[in-house]
Amino acid sequence: MSLLTPPIQPRFADYRRHIDGLVTAAISAADADAAVGRFLARDGRTLLVGPASNPERINLDEGRVYLVAAGKAAVPMARAALRVVGDDLAGGIVITKDVGGDPAAEFAERPITLFAGGHPVPDERGVAGTKAVVEMLAGARREDAVLCLISGGASSLLTQPLLPLADWRKVVGLLLKSGCTINELNAVRRSIDRIKSGGLARAASPATCYGLILSDVIGNPLNVIGSGPTVPEDDLVVGAVQVLGRYDIARQLEREEWGRLALALNQSRYLHKTPRAPVRNFIIGDVRLAATAALVAAIRLGFVGQLLTAHLDGQAREIGRLAAGVARDLPPGHCLIMGGETTVIVRGQGTGGRSQELALAAALGLERQPRAAVLSFGTDGEDGPTPVAGAVITGETARLARSYGLDPVAHLANNDSHTFFARLDELSRGRAEPHLVTTGPTATNVNDLVIILAYDQ
Template identity: 35%
Template structure:
């Protein structure tokens, strides 16, 4: 029986999310000895869901504190869950960061710490470095988000303005044993980049942070610049003795989510093509996807329909207009404009955390008739793109995807389904 393309795309998105959910992936990685006392700390969009798993699996004494995004909490019994702001930090995130440092501040060699880390941890565990204020970090963060800087560049700057990131949390925990369990939301799954690497060494430098601010022409107050020029702003470097008892384990990655979706694609009788983790401007990444889709439809290359193109990663949006919508809506809007109703091509783009940017949707769906339906409503994809209004465009078509917070995060998920040509 042929699959309805829209239903299959929604199922692929759900499959990708499930493959990266803490309840699927965390338990098997916890220490074999689950007796005795452990302190649990955590930060990120998946932190509360991860804490639930630890509570279920741990037999010994357990206490702790995790911070997650507003709306992403869970009803834990022994681990306190606090909610704070993302992507721009607020004072709730600053307060919980101070409490986390206090919790691990006077530990001994016999103590064990479990650190539950996922995307979003950078802004949720926000403690400014000495002499800086939360307002300083917020202003730099906002400027970076609007600049088109990559996630790696943003995190380099964030780490050097922080009292907790770039290995500083591991230093605070020393000499306790630290087990970090991480869900990756970054291209390449680099431990130093996931939530700015609070418990791992950081190879980037304060000088690089200053270069990034200069590259994107971001003006910072004199005292912020003075801090970045101060040797004390440097993060924990590889080989530092304070990392000797710190263990890092990736438990879910974007690739796992894409492979799970690819298996479902095959089961449905389509051929998957995984492009992997991608970065770049959302609208430019969309043009490349559109070119591949067009080549498949017109020439059966690099593979023949029926097929599904899968990709993940984190695109960026340089904000030019006043519309609403995150990077997934922007990607899909640019794809719609590029393909202009190419027959047999359907697409879904969504954020696996359930929130596209700061909106209430995870993403949206495009169908072969999206372009024509929008035109019939007097909407232009080109005009909407100029205004960064992907949300408004797909809301008018009733094609937004709303999941609510999923409590995991392996970044964006994109699937372009191309039906077999009519005989």
């Protein structure tokens, strides 16, 4: 990292404007519509799928093209694909998170059915949408092609569980509160679901699946993103059992529920031994792309910037303390960016999300450190069950909260970060910059970013 003095000296008084600019740059770089456009094109009657330098070629006169889009970015990804495929689309299913509105309206003139399901805990709407996918693909032929547009949230939205839905919802809910990583959660999901671990490709066989995948998982492991619906795997039961044991899930289930789960795991052993279907997968966007865009934006603002890692993980409050320590040592005029995804062990009764919990822990660690800011936010615009993307704090946040009678330590212990920041913003309105970062749903999802800014004036 260069220690040269930047030509422009960013001012601490402008930190909130800087934060908003970096958030906008990161989310724009993760735009799902544009990501599909970089990997899908056509040349006359030939559909080109993959990187422009070496794409797969599909002759549109030889077979039909189907579309399956699942995840938080399903709508913009499907929109981008439709611009390319046009009237050559034989049929499509889009399954996205229910965020209100009527996203189906834009597909009204197309042979596409849209389902809005539950996330992060699956519901009957996602199951119905997945059933429609399987039915649509039942008649696929060898010469056909299936465009599979996968983004964060597909694990919940594209689901055909081997368990009764009520059981499945309970298991997922318990794991979400346990503090397990997304890799661990998806290890269980993949083992107890017909459509995951290549199940979508099996449903489409003998047609070839082309997976265009917007990654929300650190390191872009294809089998974990969306629980790998186009990524065939061998026996997954051992890994799932290890996760279930690690977080003591059996003790938290009724005996009958655990019995049904064990039966589903046994059934899964045979499901994944079927012949592998033809598939081609491409990563079209990830957190590194978003982090790099934020880094470029920071440099343009006059910061000396560095992308520290795109593999950030760990407990949110521990990473928050780490970010505060880094901020204390960061030279003025510098910016550090980390991308990845943290986890939260829910022991309290409060309301929050991993990004806000990280920011609250950072506020305690950064207390009374002048002219420094730490931002933590999710690129999907949603942090846990709250309507915000995350939060930004400074060395004055904890002191300011106490001046209004808010106890940051108590709120952190109760996993109540959103209540803390919402109340602080309400009490300090007009006297301090807002702490909550609100973008609304962004229709994309490439993990989270933590940004640290240091100022000298």
